[in-house]
Amino acid sequence: MADPFDESPVPAGGRPMPAEILELRGTIDNIDAALVHLLAERFRATHRVGELKATNGMPPADPQRDRQQIDRLKSLASGAGLDPEFAEQFRNFIVSEVIRHHERIAAEHAAGRRLGDAPPLDTYS
Ligand SMILES: O=C(O)C(=O)C[C@]1(C(=O)O)C=C[C@@H](O)C=C1
Numbered sequence: 001m002a003d004p005f006d007e008s009p010v011p012a013g014g015r016p017m018p019a020e021i022l023e024l025r026g027t028i029d030n031i032d033a034a035l036v037h038l039l040a041e042r043f044r045a046t047h048r049v050g051e052l053k054a055t056n057g058m059p060p061a062d063p064q065r066d067r068q069q070i071d072r073l074k075s076l077a078s079g080a081g082l083d084p085e086f087a088e089q090f091r092n093f094i095v096s097e098v099i100r101h102h103e104r105i106a107a108e109h110a111a112g113r114r115l116g117d118a119p120p121l122d123t124y125s
Pocket residue numbers: 046049050060061062063065066069094095098099
């Protein structure tokens with residue numbers, strides 16, 4: 001039988017790292033990379049939503065949409081074997097950042113710095 005510690009690096013002064021942990025870390029790294037890309041895409045979409053909300057005079061948060069998303073995600077989490085409370089907290093963490101972005105976009109819009117306007121020319125500086 002193959003020694004599970006066979007190809008593992010030996011940390012200085014410690015036990016050898018089981019090969020399976022190294023394999024699992026490869027999977028974890030791939031998943032973390034996918035999460036970063038997925039979050040980047042999500043924030044790209046929500047950035048545009050923030051602009052559309054600002055230009056249409058809509059508030060940053062939409063509590064009805066929040067409730068729908070939370071119900072849906074909790075149900076998906078249960079089916080997938082993920083703690084539904086964790087899914088809700090994770091979603092809240094992301095959406096609180098989205099709302100912060102929406103608020104900044106709305107403030108910039110209110111200050112006349114959005115809608116693709118070039119900043120006013122300051123010919124005296
Ligand atoms: O769908 C919207 O209206 C959004 O602004 C996006 C989003 C989200 O990130 O999922 C953020 C804030 C709202 O409260 C609801 C949903």
